[in-house]
Amino acid sequence: MRSMRVNDHPVLGSLEKQKKIKIYFDGKSYEAYEGDTIASALLASGVRTLRKHEDKNTPRGIYCNIGHCFECRVQLNGKNTVRACLTPVENNMKIESNISLSSMSPKGGTL
């Protein structure tokens, strides 16, 4: 997919040369720059859906981008849940969408 990264900004100027690293999101490899957050690296690669809502299964991505809303949480290296917008990328980082529970989980009854 074509990169969505802003390389030339009318106010901020041109992006300086960055060191490229590789990250994996749901098993697929993406290119990132050192200093990217997970969210910025994936958005630059055209990935807008970071997870599905656990119950409703609707897509979720970056919302506030300042660590406030917890919409962008992803699983890191099969273990910790982190906010993609606050977590800097590292080389060979393995990122996964949080698992949606909608089809398997029992419902808690209705009102």
Added chain:
Amino acid sequence: MSESRTVICRCEEITLEEIKETVERFQCSSREIKLRTRAGMGPCGGRTCRGMIDRVVEQMGGPAISDEVSLSYRPPVRPVSFGVLGGETK
């Protein structure tokens, strides 16, 4: 955008329509809205929707917003993993 598509609480995906229906049906406070719909009980801890829920309830004739916080803050103030609570250091 229609009220059925306007999401107030993103964490629990509760729409404006659902909140309004609950206020109308139960004539309730914002705290009761939270307990009935789960709006404000998701991972962000109500940071995103607290003010909107308070405002909707007030506009629909519920109790006026006072200086006191109607939707209370409870520990942990930020979401913490069980690992951290259990003493995991990284």
